[in-house]
Amino acid sequence: xxxxxxxxxxxxxxxxxxxxxxxxxxxxxxxxxxxxxxxxxxxxxxxxxxxxxxxxxxxxxxxxxxxxxxxxxxxxxxxxxxxxxxxxxxxxxxxxxxxxxxxxxxxxxxxxxxxxxxxxxxxxxxxxxxxxxxxxxxxxxxxxxxxxxxxxxxxxxxxxxxxxxxxxxxxxxxxxxxxxxxxxxxxxxxxxxxxxxxxxxxxxxxxxxxxxxxxxxxxxxxxxxxxxxxxxxxxxxxxxxxxxxxxxxxxxxxxxxxxxxxxxxxxxxxxxxxxxxxxxxxxxxxxxxxxxxxxxxxxxxxxxxxxxxxxxxxxxxxxxxxxxxxxxxxxxxxxxxxxxxxxxxxxxxxxxxxxxxxxxxxxxxxxxxxxxxxxxxxxxxxxxxxxxxxxxxxxxxxxxxxxxxxxxxxxxxxxxxxxxxxxxxxxxxxxxxxxxxxxxxxxxxxxxxxxxxxxxxxxxxxxxxxxxxxxxxxxxxxxxxxxxxxxxxxxxxxxxxxxxxxxxxxxxxxxxxxxxxxxxxxxxxxxxxxxxxxxxxxxxxxxxxxxxxxxxxxx
Amino acid sequence: xxxxxxxxxxxxxxxxxxxxxxxxxxxxxxxxxxxxxxxxxxxxxxxxxxxxxxxxxxxxxxxxxxxxxxxxxxxxxxxxxxxxxxxxxxxxxxxxxxxxxxxxxxxxxxxxxxxxxxxxxxxxxxxxxxxxxxxxxxxxxxxxxxxxxxxxxxxxxxxxxxxxxxxxxxxxxxxxxxxxxxxxxxxxxxxxxxxxxxxxxxxxx
Ligand code: HEM
Ligand code: SF4
Numbered sequence: 001x002x003x004x005x006x007x008x009x010x011x012x013x014x015x016x017x018x019x020x021x022x023x024x025x026x027x028x029x030x031x032x033x034x035x036x037x038x039x040x041x042x043x044x045x046x047x048x049x050x051x052x053x054x055x056x057x058x059x060x061x062x063x064x065x066x067x068x069x070x071x072x073x074x075x076x077x078x079x080x081x082x083x084x085x086x087x088x089x090x091x092x093x094x095x096x097x098x099x100x101x102x103x104x105x106x107x108x109x110x111x112x113x114x115x116x117x118x119x120x121x122x123x124x125x126x127x128x129x130x131x132x133x134x135x136x137x138x139x140x141x142x143x144x145x146x147x148x149x150x151x152x153x154x155x156x157x158x159x160x161x162x163x164x165x166x167x168x169x170x171x172x173x174x175x176x177x178x179x180x181x182x183x184x185x186x187x188x189x190x191x192x193x194x195x196x197x198x199x200x201x202x203x204x205x206x207x208x209x210x211x212x213x214x215x216x217x218x219x220x221x222x223x224x225x226x227x228x229x230x231x232x233x234x235x236x237x238x239x240x241x242x243x244x245x246x247x248x249x250x251x252x253x254x255x256x257x258x259x260x261x262x263x264x265x266x267x268x269x270x271x272x273x274x275x276x277x278x279x280x281x282x283x284x285x286x287x288x289x290x291x292x293x294x295x296x297x298x299x300x301x302x303x304x305x306x307x308x309x310x311x312x313x314x315x316x317x318x319x320x321x322x323x324x325x326x327x328x329x330x331x332x333x334x335x336x337x338x339x340x341x342x343x344x345x346x347x348x349x350x351x352x353x354x355x356x357x358x359x360x361x362x363x364x365x366x367x368x369x370x371x372x373x374x375x376x377x378x379x380x381x382x383x384x385x386x387x388x389x390x391x392x393x394x395x396x397x398x399x400x401x402x403x404x405x406x407x408x409x410x411x412x413x414x415x416x417x418x419x420x421x422x423x424x425x426x427x428x429x430x431x432x433x434x435x436x437x438x439x440x441x442x443x444x445x446x447x448x449x450x451x452x453x454x455x456x457x458x459x460x461x462x463x464x465x466x467x468x469x470x471x472x473x474x475x476x477x478x479x480x481x482x483x484x485x486x487x488x489x490x491x492x493x494x495x496x497x498x499x500x501x502x503x504x505x506x507x508x509x510x511x512x513x514x515x516x517x518x519x520x521x522x523x524x525x526x527x528x529x530x531x532x533x534x535x536x537x538x539x540x541x542x543x544x545x546x547x548x549x550x551x552x553x554x555x
Numbered sequence: 556x557x558x559x560x561x562x563x564x565x566x567x568x569x570x571x572x573x574x575x576x577x578x579x580x581x582x583x584x585x586x587x588x589x590x591x592x593x594x595x596x597x598x599x600x601x602x603x604x605x606x607x608x609x610x611x612x613x614x615x616x617x618x619x620x621x622x623x624x625x626x627x628x629x630x631x632x633x634x635x636x637x638x639x640x641x642x643x644x645x646x647x648x649x650x651x652x653x654x655x656x657x658x659x660x661x662x663x664x665x666x667x668x669x670x671x672x673x674x675x676x677x678x679x680x681x682x683x684x685x686x687x688x689x690x691x692x693x694x695x696x697x698x699x700x701x702x703x704x705x706x707x708x709x710x711x712x713x714x715x716x717x718x719x720x721x722x723x724x725x726x727x728x729x730x731x732x733x734x735x736x737x738x739x740x741x742x743x744x745x746x747x748x749x750x751x752x753x754x755x756x757x758x759x760x
Binding site: 018039121154160161162238242273 | 599600601654678680681684685686688692693707710712713717736739740743744745746751752753754755757759760
């Protein structure tokens with residue numbers, strides 16, 4: 001993974017010093033709440049329900065064992081011994097003290113980490129596929145470009161106070177796993193007809209109050225121009241994006257208001273002044289950064305391993321785990337392992353300090369000391385040898401990290417909701433827990449198969465509910481908590497926004513509602529058909545009918 | 556004590572006396588107030604009119620000295636102000652909802668202006684950075700470019716890198732303290748108006 005050189009380290013150190021002084025001035029009353037707000041936000045610090053919330057950057061989801069150990073220690077020392085992986089691949093601490101945050105940032109800086117631009121109206125942490133570099137369907141490893149973009153966007157002098165937050169995702173695989181269409185800018189890498197690395201650029205996607213999938217603004221962009229092109233897009237947005245109304249301030253609203261053609265014209269006009277200028281990435285710079293992402297020192301291994309095959313045959317529990325939590329790898333004899341942060345009955349994405357240490361040890365022993373976080377809020381050991389899988393499973397299982405539910409109904413994406421977030425309309429974690437308990441039978445879960453269920457506690461959509469096959473949104477009705485259900489959302493190349501099926505439900509009803517949606521699926525599905533495909537084939541009507549018919553009989 | 560920080564050509568910063576008088580139009584009769592989530596917001600949209608004809612007509616302009624005049628007033632009252640410009644006594648204040656193109660259109664040569672100031676009503680309005688950048692790079696403006704209004708030390712580093720070379724710190728803050736913030740970071744990653752991205756600037760192993 002990327003390693004800091006003295007320049008990177010100095011920038012992060014200087015940031016710590018700057019923020020330390022800003023916090024001092026705030027606590028001394030020299031900065032008002034309003035003035036301190038964007039400053040702390042650009043350092044990842046929210047003021048939340050119980051305490052501040054600190055969002056620590058995990059650039060494009062890549063983290064070393066050493067860093068994870070440090071996070072575990074920080075969570076222990078300054079928080080309550082756990083952290084929460086978010087849908088933007090970052091780690092959040094829910095209970096730090098404001099006064100401690102400069103010290104936390106200083107500790108993070110010792111392991112080449114920070115909380116820069118994890119929040120605020122600036123370019124946020126850039127995200128990508130958790131299998132970058134190892135995915136069999138990868139066309140281009142996007143991590144070097146993501147790192148170059150991280151550097152370009154860090155303290156960008158022009159884009160520190162945009163109308164609204166700005167999110168960029170990069171994807172280099174055939175199958176999009178970075179949800180490029182749900183980002184302000186989505187960069188989809190491919191090889192063009194001449195075999196050159198090129199980028200399809202999406203713009204104006206985003207979830208939140210007004211969910212919109214992005215539009216292609218450029219089918220073909222040579223990679224050298226990615227910074228200048230993004231700079232042109234964001235400049236147009238900086239000037240013309242609405243600042244008078246936070247709800248209409250995202251770039252997606254501007255793109256819709258102008259129409260993609262007009263918007264594109266303005267961007268191309270702007271770009272004509274920037275193209276081929278100093279922002280053009282040189283081959284040298286790409287090579288320099290790409291060196292850090294060279295393939296790991298893999299052994300030459302046979303594609304099959306007899307002891308592994310025997311263990312799968314002999315041990316159904318191991319086999320179930322392999323089926324769900326072990327993913328293919330481009331190198332023979334290796335696999336990626338997803339450690340589930342979704343044990344039934346616990347908050348999705350939460351991980352304790354002890355678990356962080358266990359995972360770091362696993363990475364050291366079996367996966368070149370590196371890990372990835374996914375936007376589905378799990379952790380990934382990307383480079384495990386087939387012959388080690390059984391040992392990894394045993395250790396992960398002992399630490400509660402081997403629930404064989406990846407991609408299944410209980411692998412729920414869930415925001416912190418009303419338990420932690422002051423913006424929430426409703427709780428979300430207890431809903432996730434109740435659904436996990438309802439579907440605690442693993443055989444049944446496997447029988448249901450691939451299904452994504454996403455929960456957000458309010459329309460900010462931190463839990464990506466719009467793109468869940470089943471989406472649950474907390475809503476406020478006369479001061480009490482209700483849940484609205486969408487069906488048919490999907491991430492990936494053929495992304496879609498789910499459809500609301502009807503009036504909302506109480507918390508107690510939710511496990512039953514999900515149960516009834518599943519019943520329709522099980523009744524109607526064709527062989528090998530996934531839930532989402534059944535929904536796409538039939539539309540939401542039969543699902544709606546069954547859910548509400550039952551509701552009427554019940555009451 | 557003056558609140559004006561100025562950068563010399565070699566980048567050294569000092570606090571200097573402000574010799575310019577800002578011409579401020581009277582408040583509008585009925586300022587339309589936008590509400591957002593219960594809060595009053597001051598942001599004008601890009602392209603929105605900055606002052607009404609009535610405000611422009613009623614603006615008092617000092618008879619002598621260096622004056623900093625809103626673009627709209629220059630455009631409407633050019634005849635009476637031309638001689639001031641000719642004597643190098645007139646600078647323009649651009650609001651963040653006004654465009655660099657409009658300023659360019661109003662002057663055959665922007666460099667006849669000794670001073671352009673950009674007024675930011677709320678520090679959170681990042682348009683000021685793009686405007687500064689455009690004036691320096693696209694429109695070739697070489698003279699003093701000043702950030703005024705809700706200017707706080709925590710944004711100075713960005714202002715500087717977006718081409719500003721003077722900063723009028725908000726009256727209730729210490730310009731002295733603000734000096735330090737100009738150098739919060741020693742080796743930024745990306746280029747600003749006066750430098751190139753780090754990988755073109757220095758050799759990184
Ligand atoms: C607990 C404190 C949190 C606060 C105060 C918060 C605040 C917000 C707000 C205000 C938005 C809406 C932005 C918009 O208008 O689009 C948002 C969106 C979002 N947040 Fe959070 N959030 C929190 C936690 C989280 C967590 C834990 C996650 C991940 C699990 C997360 C991931 C996201 C994502 C992915 C969006 C996406 C919206 C989009 O794509 O447009 N946030 N958050
Ligand atoms: S979706 Fe709403 S409730 Fe959930 S974390 Fe985001 S802002 Fe908070």
